[in-house]
Amino acid sequence: MTEQTAAERELAELIVASLNLDSVAPAEIGPDAPLFGGTLGLDSIDALEIALAVSKRYGFQLRSDNPDNRRIFGSLRALAEHIQQHRPQ
Amino acid sequence: MTVAQWQGRKEGGGRFALWLIRSIGLTCGRGVARLILYPITLYFFFRRGHERRASRAFLTRALGRPAGVPDVLRHIHAFASITLDRVFLLARGMRGFDIDIVGMEALERRLDGGRGVLLLGAHVGSFEVLRVLALKRPQVPLRVVLDKAQTPVMTELLEALAPDIGNNVIDASRGSTDVVLAMHEAAQRGAMVALLGDRGRAHEAMRRVPFFGEPAPFPAAPWLIASTLQLPVVLCFGLYLGGNRYRLMFEPYAEDTTIPRAGRDAALDALIRGYAARLEAMVREHPYNWFNFYDFWHDPAPDGGADPGRADQPDLRGGHLA
Numbered sequence: 001m002t003e004q005t006a007a008e009r010e011l012a013e014l015i016v017a018s019l020n021l022d023s024v025a026p027a028e029i030g031p032d033a034p035l036f037g038g039t040l041g042l043d044s045i046d047a048l049e050i051a052l053a054v055s056k057r058y059g060f061q062l063r064s065d066n067p068d069n070r071r072i073f074g075s076l077r078a079l080a081e082h083i084q085q086h087r088p089q
Numbered sequence: 090m091t092v093a094q095w096q097g098r099k100e101g102g103g104r105f106a107l108w109l110i111r112s113i114g115l116t117c118g119r120g121v122a123r124l125i126l127y128p129i130t131l132y133f134f135f136r137r138g139h140e141r142r143a144s145r146a147f148l149t150r151a152l153g154r155p156a157g158v159p160d161v162l163r164h165i166h167a168f169a170s171i172t173l174d175r176v177f178l179l180a181r182g183m184r185g186f187d188i189d190i191v192g193m194e195a196l197e198r199r200l201d202g203g204r205g206v207l208l209l210g211a212h213v214g215s216f217e218v219l220r221v222l223a224l225k226r227p228q229v230p231l232r233v234v235l236d237k238a239q240t241p242v243m244t245e246l247l248e249a250l251a252p253d254i255g256n257n258v259i260d261a262s263r264g265s266t267d268v269v270l271a272m273h274e275a276a277q278r279g280a281m282v283a284l285l286g287d288r289g290r291a292h293e294a295m296r297r298v299p300f301f302g303e304p305a306p307f308p309a310a311p312w313l314i315a316s317t318l319q320l321p322v323v324l325c326f327g328l329y330l331g332g333n334r335y336r337l338m339f340e341p342y343a344e345d346t347t348i349p350r351a352g353r354d355a356a357l358d359a360l361i362r363g364y365a366a367r368l369e370a371m372v373r374e375h376p377y378n379w380f381n382f383y384d385f386w387h388d389p390a391p392d393g394g395a396d397p398g399r400a401d402q403p404d405l406r407g408g409h410l411a
Contacts, residue, residue, distance in 0.1 A: 020350045044265035045313045051270055052317070064270035073266050 002031050008080045011054075015076075018053035019046055031077040047073055054079075058087040104242045111176050111246055119177055119185065119333075126173060130166045134158075140165075140382035147385070150301045151376035167377040171329050172243075175217045179251040182221055185333060190222070192323075192339030196281075199321050199341065200229055205276030207320040209311060209342070210327070211287035211368055214378040218327035218337045219283065220254050231257055232275040234284035238262035269314060276318050283325065286311045286364060288381060296354070298362040300369055305386045307361045316348040324367060328375050342367070 004012060004027065012026035015035075019042070029040065036042045042050075050073075051062040060083075066072065072082045110129075114122035134141055144164045148156030177185065199206050208231075210216050216233070223231035237244045237260045248255030259271045259282075275282045289295045289308035297304035315322050324340040342364065348356040372379050 044269050045310070045317060047266040048269040048273060048314065048317050051273065062270060064267045064274055069266050069270075070264055 004029070004031055004076070005080070007084055008076050011080045011083065012076055014053050014057055015050055018049050029076050031080075032075050035073060035075060035079070050079075054083060058083050060086050060088060107242055107246055110173060111250075114173060114176050115180060119173075122173055123170070126166060126169045129169050130162055133165050133169070134162060137382075143382045143384055147379060147381075148376055151373055151379065164377050164379075167329060168380055168382075171215045171217075171380075174215065174329075175247060176250065178215075178217045178221045179247050179254060182224065183218075187332075187334045188218060188222075189334070189336045191336060192341075195341050196323055196339040197229075199323060200279065200281065202321070203279040205279055205318070205320050206281050207276075207311065207315045207318075207322045207346075208281050208283040208325045208339075209286040209322055209364070210283055210325045211285055212380040213287075213326055213368070213372060214329045214375070214380075215327040215335060216283070216285070218335050219325055220257070222337060223257070223281070224251075224253060230275065230278060230280040232259050232271070232280055232282050233257055234259045234261050234268060234272065234282070236261040269317075272314060273318055276320055282320070284311055287368065287385075296358055296361050298358060298365045300365045300386070301373075303386050305365070307365060309357055309361070312346060312357055312360050313348060315343075315346040320346065322346055324364070326371055326378075328371075328378055330375075340367070 008031050009026060012029045015021070015029070016024055016026045021040075024040065029035075033040070036047070055061045062069075062072070062082075068082075072078050110122060110125065113125065141161055144161045145156045148160045148164060152160065174186070196206065208219070210219070220231065220233060223229065235244075235258050237258065239262075244255075259268055259275070261268055272282050287307065289306060289310075294309045295306035296309050297306050299305075300307075312322075314320075321341070322343045324338075324342045326336075326338045326340075328336045328338065330336055343360060346360065348360070
Protein backbone atom coordinates (compact mmCIF):
# COMPACT_ATOMS: atom_id res chain seq x y z
CA MET A 1 0.00 0.00 0.00
CA THR A 2 1.21 3.50 -0.79
CA GLU A 3 2.26 5.53 2.24
CA GLN A 4 0.02 8.34 3.37
CA THR A 5 1.42 11.87 3.30
CA ALA A 6 1.04 13.97 6.44
CA ALA A 7 -1.93 15.81 4.93
CA GLU A 8 -3.56 12.54 3.97
CA ARG A 9 -3.05 11.13 7.44
CA GLU A 10 -4.60 14.22 8.99
CA LEU A 11 -7.60 13.95 6.68
CA ALA A 12 -7.92 10.21 7.32
CA GLU A 13 -8.06 10.92 11.04
CA LEU A 14 -10.72 13.55 10.48
CA ILE A 15 -12.81 11.15 8.40
CA VAL A 16 -12.55 8.30 10.90
CA ALA A 17 -13.43 10.60 13.78
CA SER A 18 -16.34 12.38 12.13
CA LEU A 19 -17.89 9.16 10.83
CA ASN A 20 -17.15 7.13 14.00
CA LEU A 21 -15.55 4.42 11.92
CA ASP A 22 -14.70 2.20 14.88
CA SER A 23 -13.36 -0.66 12.86
CA VAL A 24 -11.02 1.41 10.71
CA ALA A 25 -7.64 2.85 11.70
CA PRO A 26 -6.76 6.08 9.87
CA ALA A 27 -3.46 4.57 8.74
CA GLU A 28 -5.31 1.74 7.02
CA ILE A 29 -7.04 3.98 4.50
CA GLY A 30 -5.20 3.56 1.23
CA PRO A 31 -4.58 6.96 -0.41
CA ASP A 32 -5.74 5.67 -3.78
CA ALA A 33 -8.45 3.28 -2.61
CA PRO A 34 -12.00 4.33 -3.39
CA LEU A 35 -13.60 6.09 -0.42
CA PHE A 36 -17.07 5.18 -1.63
CA GLY A 37 -17.81 1.57 -2.31
CA GLY A 38 -14.76 -0.63 -1.89
CA THR A 39 -13.84 -1.77 1.61
CA LEU A 40 -14.60 1.55 3.29
CA GLY A 41 -17.91 1.73 1.52
CA LEU A 42 -18.97 5.23 2.43
CA ASP A 43 -22.18 6.70 1.06
CA SER A 44 -23.51 10.15 0.19
CA ILE A 45 -24.59 10.91 3.75
CA ASP A 46 -21.02 10.16 4.81
CA ALA A 47 -19.84 12.48 2.05
CA LEU A 48 -21.99 15.20 3.56
CA GLU A 49 -20.54 14.53 7.03
CA ILE A 50 -17.03 14.69 5.59
CA ALA A 51 -17.83 17.96 3.81
CA LEU A 52 -19.12 19.46 7.07
CA ALA A 53 -16.06 18.28 8.99
CA VAL A 54 -13.71 19.62 6.30
CA SER A 55 -15.38 23.01 6.34
CA LYS A 56 -15.10 23.17 10.13
CA ARG A 57 -11.46 22.09 10.23
CA TYR A 58 -10.03 23.73 7.12
CA GLY A 59 -12.30 26.72 6.79
CA PHE A 60 -13.46 26.25 3.24
CA GLN A 61 -16.48 24.61 1.75
CA LEU A 62 -16.76 21.78 -0.75
CA ARG A 63 -19.24 22.99 -3.35
CA SER A 64 -22.13 21.12 -4.95
CA ASP A 65 -21.51 22.69 -8.35
CA ASN A 66 -17.92 21.55 -8.69
CA PRO A 67 -17.87 19.37 -11.83
CA ASP A 68 -14.93 17.44 -10.37
CA ASN A 69 -16.76 16.23 -7.28
CA ARG A 70 -16.79 12.65 -8.38
CA ARG A 71 -13.01 12.70 -8.67
CA ILE A 72 -12.44 14.81 -5.55
CA PHE A 73 -14.49 12.46 -3.39
CA GLY A 74 -12.98 9.48 -5.19
CA SER A 75 -10.01 8.85 -2.89
CA LEU A 76 -8.23 10.11 0.18
CA ARG A 77 -5.44 11.42 -2.04
CA ALA A 78 -7.73 13.39 -4.33
CA LEU A 79 -9.66 14.90 -1.44
CA ALA A 80 -6.49 15.79 0.48
CA GLU A 81 -4.99 17.44 -2.61
CA HIS A 82 -8.15 19.42 -3.22
CA ILE A 83 -8.14 20.62 0.39
CA GLN A 84 -4.46 21.63 0.27
CA GLN A 85 -5.09 23.61 -2.91
CA HIS A 86 -8.13 25.44 -1.63
CA ARG A 87 -7.79 25.90 2.11
CA PRO A 88 -7.11 29.46 3.17
CA GLN A 89 -3.38 29.63 3.92
CA MET B 90 -44.91 -3.44 -10.42
CA THR B 91 -41.75 -2.53 -8.56
CA VAL B 92 -40.27 0.91 -8.12
CA ALA B 93 -37.52 -0.03 -10.55
CA GLN B 94 -40.09 -0.99 -13.15
CA TRP B 95 -42.15 2.09 -12.40
CA GLN B 96 -39.10 4.28 -12.74
CA GLY B 97 -38.29 2.51 -15.96
CA ARG B 98 -41.84 2.93 -17.21
CA LYS B 99 -42.52 5.22 -20.06
CA GLU B 100 -44.00 8.55 -19.22
CA GLY B 101 -47.71 8.32 -20.02
CA GLY B 102 -49.00 10.23 -22.99
CA GLY B 103 -45.91 11.18 -24.90
CA ARG B 104 -44.58 14.53 -25.97
CA PHE B 105 -47.24 15.41 -28.53
CA ALA B 106 -50.17 14.60 -26.25
CA LEU B 107 -48.74 16.63 -23.39
CA TRP B 108 -48.02 19.53 -25.70
CA LEU B 109 -51.54 19.32 -27.12
CA ILE B 110 -53.19 19.35 -23.72
CA ARG B 111 -51.03 22.23 -22.60
CA SER B 112 -51.82 24.22 -25.73
CA ILE B 113 -55.55 23.58 -25.56
CA GLY B 114 -55.50 24.49 -21.90
CA LEU B 115 -53.67 27.75 -22.39
CA THR B 116 -55.69 28.77 -25.44
CA CYS B 117 -59.19 27.63 -24.58
CA GLY B 118 -58.98 27.75 -20.80
CA ARG B 119 -59.14 25.30 -17.97
CA GLY B 120 -62.85 24.53 -18.43
CA VAL B 121 -62.42 23.25 -21.97
CA ALA B 122 -59.22 21.40 -21.15
CA ARG B 123 -60.94 19.67 -18.26
CA LEU B 124 -63.47 18.15 -20.65
CA ILE B 125 -60.63 16.34 -22.33
CA LEU B 126 -59.74 14.74 -19.01
CA TYR B 127 -62.69 12.36 -19.36
CA PRO B 128 -61.42 10.60 -22.49
CA ILE B 129 -57.90 10.73 -21.06
CA THR B 130 -59.10 9.02 -17.90
CA LEU B 131 -60.77 6.29 -19.94
CA TYR B 132 -57.69 5.90 -22.10
CA PHE B 133 -55.47 5.39 -19.06
CA PHE B 134 -58.00 3.09 -17.47
CA PHE B 135 -57.96 0.75 -20.43
CA ARG B 136 -54.36 1.09 -21.53
CA ARG B 137 -52.46 1.15 -18.25
CA GLY B 138 -53.31 -2.14 -16.60
CA HIS B 139 -50.53 -1.95 -13.99
CA GLU B 140 -51.65 1.40 -12.72
CA ARG B 141 -55.30 0.40 -12.79
CA ARG B 142 -54.68 -2.67 -10.67
CA ALA B 143 -52.42 -0.77 -8.27
CA SER B 144 -55.08 1.91 -7.88
CA ARG B 145 -57.78 -0.63 -7.16
CA ALA B 146 -55.66 -2.49 -4.59
CA PHE B 147 -54.71 0.75 -2.90
CA LEU B 148 -58.26 2.12 -2.79
CA THR B 149 -59.52 -1.16 -1.36
CA ARG B 150 -57.09 -0.66 1.53
CA ALA B 151 -57.74 3.03 2.00
CA LEU B 152 -61.53 2.96 1.66
CA GLY B 153 -61.90 -0.16 3.79
CA ARG B 154 -64.17 -1.77 1.20
CA PRO B 155 -63.65 -3.42 -2.17
CA ALA B 156 -62.90 -0.61 -4.62
CA GLY B 157 -64.86 -0.68 -7.87
CA VAL B 158 -64.44 0.71 -11.36
CA PRO B 159 -65.96 4.12 -10.44
CA ASP B 160 -63.42 4.49 -7.63
CA VAL B 161 -60.52 3.76 -9.94
CA LEU B 162 -61.89 6.15 -12.59
CA ARG B 163 -62.20 8.86 -9.97
CA HIS B 164 -58.63 8.18 -8.87
CA ILE B 165 -57.21 8.45 -12.40
CA HIS B 166 -59.34 11.52 -13.06
CA ALA B 167 -57.95 13.23 -9.95
CA PHE B 168 -54.42 12.48 -11.11
CA ALA B 169 -55.17 13.80 -14.60
CA SER B 170 -56.78 16.94 -13.13
CA ILE B 171 -53.75 17.72 -10.99
CA THR B 172 -51.41 17.10 -13.88
CA LEU B 173 -53.39 19.51 -16.04
CA ASP B 174 -53.49 22.08 -13.24
CA ARG B 175 -49.71 22.05 -13.08
CA VAL B 176 -49.80 23.81 -16.44
CA PHE B 177 -52.09 26.55 -15.16
CA LEU B 178 -50.30 26.94 -11.84
CA LEU B 179 -46.98 27.39 -13.56
CA ALA B 180 -48.24 29.57 -16.39
CA ARG B 181 -50.57 31.80 -14.38
CA GLY B 182 -49.82 31.22 -10.73
CA MET B 183 -52.67 30.90 -8.28
CA ARG B 184 -55.08 32.96 -10.36
CA GLY B 185 -58.30 31.06 -10.93
CA PHE B 186 -57.63 28.66 -8.08
CA ASP B 187 -59.06 28.57 -4.61
CA ILE B 188 -56.06 27.68 -2.47
CA ASP B 189 -56.45 27.36 1.26
CA ILE B 190 -53.14 27.54 3.14
CA VAL B 191 -52.90 25.91 6.55
CA GLY B 192 -49.92 26.07 8.92
CA MET B 193 -48.10 28.96 7.28
CA GLU B 194 -47.33 30.63 10.61
CA ALA B 195 -45.83 27.49 12.05
CA LEU B 196 -43.63 27.16 8.98
CA GLU B 197 -42.55 30.79 9.11
CA ARG B 198 -41.59 30.51 12.77
CA ARG B 199 -39.20 27.71 11.87
CA LEU B 200 -37.84 29.59 8.89
CA ASP B 201 -37.12 32.55 11.14
CA GLY B 202 -34.51 30.36 12.80
CA GLY B 203 -32.44 30.89 9.67
CA ARG B 204 -30.97 27.42 9.58
CA GLY B 205 -33.30 26.12 6.90
CA VAL B 206 -36.23 23.73 7.01
CA LEU B 207 -36.67 20.33 5.43
CA LEU B 208 -40.11 20.23 3.82
CA LEU B 209 -41.14 16.64 3.45
CA GLY B 210 -43.78 15.95 0.86
CA ALA B 211 -45.14 12.76 -0.65
CA HIS B 212 -46.71 11.62 -3.89
CA VAL B 213 -49.97 12.95 -2.58
CA GLY B 214 -51.88 15.73 -4.32
CA SER B 215 -49.93 18.51 -5.98
CA PHE B 216 -46.46 19.71 -5.13
CA GLU B 217 -46.84 22.50 -7.69
CA VAL B 218 -49.00 24.52 -5.31
CA LEU B 219 -46.03 24.79 -2.98
CA ARG B 220 -43.69 25.88 -5.75
CA VAL B 221 -46.09 28.58 -6.86
CA LEU B 222 -46.54 29.83 -3.32
CA ALA B 223 -42.75 30.08 -3.02
CA LEU B 224 -42.58 32.23 -6.14
CA LYS B 225 -44.86 34.72 -4.41
CA ARG B 226 -42.53 34.86 -1.43
CA PRO B 227 -39.09 35.26 -2.94
CA GLN B 228 -37.64 36.31 0.40
CA VAL B 229 -37.80 32.67 1.45
CA PRO B 230 -36.00 30.60 -1.15
CA LEU B 231 -37.26 27.13 -1.96
CA ARG B 232 -35.13 24.37 -3.43
CA VAL B 233 -36.95 21.24 -4.56
CA VAL B 234 -35.14 17.94 -4.96
CA LEU B 235 -36.61 16.28 -8.04
CA ASP B 236 -35.42 13.72 -10.52
CA LYS B 237 -35.57 15.48 -13.85
CA ALA B 238 -34.65 12.28 -15.63
CA GLN B 239 -37.80 10.53 -14.37
CA THR B 240 -40.29 12.59 -16.40
CA PRO B 241 -38.17 14.44 -18.97
CA VAL B 242 -41.02 15.42 -21.29
CA MET B 243 -43.13 16.84 -18.49
CA THR B 244 -40.15 18.57 -16.92
CA GLU B 245 -39.24 20.25 -20.18
CA LEU B 246 -42.78 21.42 -20.87
CA LEU B 247 -43.38 22.74 -17.40
CA GLU B 248 -40.03 24.45 -17.07
CA ALA B 249 -40.66 26.26 -20.30
CA LEU B 250 -43.75 27.73 -18.66
CA ALA B 251 -41.95 28.88 -15.54
CA PRO B 252 -38.17 28.99 -15.87
CA ASP B 253 -37.77 30.48 -12.39
CA ILE B 254 -39.28 27.40 -10.88
CA GLY B 255 -37.06 25.13 -12.93
CA ASN B 256 -34.01 26.93 -11.61
CA ASN B 257 -35.02 26.06 -8.08
CA VAL B 258 -34.75 22.34 -8.68
CA ILE B 259 -31.93 20.28 -7.26
CA ASP B 260 -31.78 17.55 -9.85
CA ALA B 261 -31.67 14.20 -8.08
CA SER B 262 -30.33 12.52 -11.18
CA ARG B 263 -27.01 14.26 -10.55
CA GLY B 264 -24.47 12.48 -8.39
CA SER B 265 -25.84 12.22 -4.90
CA THR B 266 -22.85 13.92 -3.31
CA ASP B 267 -23.71 16.99 -5.38
CA VAL B 268 -27.32 16.69 -4.28
CA VAL B 269 -26.59 16.55 -0.56
CA LEU B 270 -24.05 19.38 -0.86
CA ALA B 271 -26.62 21.49 -2.70
CA MET B 272 -29.12 20.80 0.07
CA HIS B 273 -26.53 21.90 2.60
CA GLU B 274 -25.88 25.14 0.69
CA ALA B 275 -29.62 25.85 0.54
CA ALA B 276 -30.01 25.22 4.28
CA GLN B 277 -27.13 27.61 4.99
CA ARG B 278 -29.11 30.32 3.24
CA GLY B 279 -32.09 29.56 5.45
CA ALA B 280 -34.04 28.08 2.56
CA MET B 281 -36.81 25.53 2.50
CA VAL B 282 -35.49 22.32 1.04
CA ALA B 283 -38.32 20.17 -0.24
CA LEU B 284 -38.24 16.53 -1.14
CA LEU B 285 -40.60 13.60 -1.29
CA GLY B 286 -40.35 11.13 1.55
CA ASP B 287 -42.57 8.26 0.49
CA ARG B 288 -40.87 6.72 -2.49
CA GLY B 289 -37.40 5.27 -2.51
CA ARG B 290 -35.39 4.58 -5.58
CA ALA B 291 -34.41 1.11 -6.60
CA HIS B 292 -31.54 -0.09 -4.34
CA GLU B 293 -31.87 2.87 -1.99
CA ALA B 294 -31.75 2.15 1.73
CA MET B 295 -35.31 1.67 2.93
CA ARG B 296 -36.88 0.99 6.30
CA ARG B 297 -40.10 -0.98 6.58
CA VAL B 298 -42.68 0.51 8.90
CA PRO B 299 -46.42 -0.11 9.30
CA PHE B 300 -48.56 1.68 6.75
CA PHE B 301 -52.24 0.85 6.37
CA GLY B 302 -51.71 -2.22 8.52
CA GLU B 303 -48.77 -3.69 6.67
CA PRO B 304 -45.07 -2.85 6.63
CA ALA B 305 -44.15 -0.69 3.66
CA PRO B 306 -40.71 0.53 2.60
CA PHE B 307 -39.82 4.19 3.17
CA PRO B 308 -36.51 5.79 2.24
CA ALA B 309 -34.01 6.54 5.01
CA ALA B 310 -32.14 9.29 3.17
CA PRO B 311 -34.42 12.28 3.95
CA TRP B 312 -34.11 11.61 7.68
CA LEU B 313 -30.37 11.03 7.61
CA ILE B 314 -29.92 14.29 5.72
CA ALA B 315 -32.15 16.17 8.17
CA SER B 316 -30.12 14.73 11.04
CA THR B 317 -26.75 15.56 9.49
CA LEU B 318 -27.77 19.11 8.61
CA GLN B 319 -29.72 19.56 11.85
CA LEU B 320 -32.84 20.66 10.02
CA PRO B 321 -36.31 20.76 11.52
CA VAL B 322 -38.74 18.68 9.47
CA VAL B 323 -42.08 20.13 8.40
CA LEU B 324 -44.53 17.94 6.49
CA CYS B 325 -46.13 19.43 3.42
CA PHE B 326 -49.25 18.30 1.57
CA GLY B 327 -50.79 20.01 -1.46
CA LEU B 328 -54.18 18.34 -1.36
CA TYR B 329 -56.54 18.51 -4.30
CA LEU B 330 -60.09 18.97 -3.05
CA GLY B 331 -61.89 18.84 -6.40
CA GLY B 332 -62.95 21.55 -8.84
CA ASN B 333 -60.46 24.39 -8.55
CA ARG B 334 -59.84 23.92 -4.84
CA TYR B 335 -56.53 23.01 -3.22
CA ARG B 336 -55.33 22.97 0.35
CA LEU B 337 -51.66 23.50 1.07
CA MET B 338 -50.82 22.17 4.52
CA PHE B 339 -47.66 22.61 6.58
CA GLU B 340 -47.32 20.45 9.67
CA PRO B 341 -44.29 20.71 11.94
CA TYR B 342 -43.16 17.14 12.51
CA ALA B 343 -39.78 17.13 14.28
CA GLU B 344 -37.66 19.95 15.67
CA ASP B 345 -34.70 17.80 16.56
CA THR B 346 -34.02 15.05 14.08
CA THR B 347 -30.70 13.89 15.53
CA ILE B 348 -30.05 10.27 14.64
CA PRO B 349 -27.05 9.01 16.61
CA ARG B 350 -24.67 6.71 14.76
CA ALA B 351 -24.99 4.19 17.56
CA GLY B 352 -28.59 3.00 17.49
CA ARG B 353 -29.15 4.58 14.11
CA ASP B 354 -31.76 2.07 12.95
CA ALA B 355 -33.94 2.44 16.04
CA ALA B 356 -33.89 6.23 15.84
CA LEU B 357 -34.57 6.15 12.12
CA ASP B 358 -37.46 3.74 12.53
CA ALA B 359 -39.04 5.87 15.22
CA LEU B 360 -39.00 8.94 12.95
CA ILE B 361 -40.21 7.05 9.90
CA ARG B 362 -42.92 5.21 11.81
CA GLY B 363 -44.37 8.49 13.02
CA TYR B 364 -44.19 9.94 9.53
CA ALA B 365 -45.91 6.91 7.99
CA ALA B 366 -48.68 7.11 10.58
CA ARG B 367 -49.28 10.78 9.76
CA LEU B 368 -49.18 10.08 6.05
CA GLU B 369 -51.65 7.24 6.47
CA ALA B 370 -54.11 9.46 8.33
CA MET B 371 -53.82 12.12 5.63
CA VAL B 372 -54.24 9.64 2.79
CA ARG B 373 -57.17 7.93 4.49
CA GLU B 374 -58.90 11.29 4.51
CA HIS B 375 -57.95 12.04 0.89
CA PRO B 376 -57.47 8.63 -0.79
CA TYR B 377 -57.84 9.94 -4.34
CA ASN B 378 -54.79 12.15 -3.77
CA TRP B 379 -52.48 9.13 -3.48
CA PHE B 380 -50.33 9.03 -6.59
CA ASN B 381 -48.09 6.04 -6.16
CA PHE B 382 -49.54 3.92 -8.94
CA TYR B 383 -47.54 0.79 -8.17
CA ASP B 384 -47.58 -1.82 -5.44
CA PHE B 385 -46.27 0.38 -2.65
CA TRP B 386 -46.02 -2.45 -0.10
CA HIS B 387 -44.63 -5.39 -1.98
CA ASP B 388 -41.93 -3.73 -3.84
CA PRO B 389 -38.99 -6.05 -3.23
CA ALA B 390 -37.26 -4.46 -0.27
CA PRO B 391 -33.68 -3.49 -0.97
CA ASP B 392 -31.25 -5.09 1.45
CA GLY B 393 -29.98 -1.70 2.58
CA GLY B 394 -30.53 -0.62 6.12
CA ALA B 395 -29.52 -3.62 8.16
CA ASP B 396 -26.22 -4.44 6.57
CA PRO B 397 -24.96 -1.93 4.07
CA GLY B 398 -24.14 -3.67 0.84
CA ARG B 399 -22.58 -0.39 -0.24
CA ALA B 400 -22.55 1.10 -3.66
CA ASP B 401 -19.75 1.72 -6.08
CA GLN B 402 -20.40 5.42 -6.12
CA PRO B 403 -21.87 7.76 -3.59
CA ASP B 404 -25.12 7.91 -5.43
CA LEU B 405 -28.64 8.43 -4.11
CA ARG B 406 -29.92 6.53 -7.10
CA GLY B 407 -28.04 3.33 -6.56
CA GLY B 408 -26.42 3.67 -3.18
CA HIS B 409 -27.25 2.10 0.13
CA LEU B 410 -27.42 4.96 2.50
CA ALA B 411 -27.56 3.37 5.90
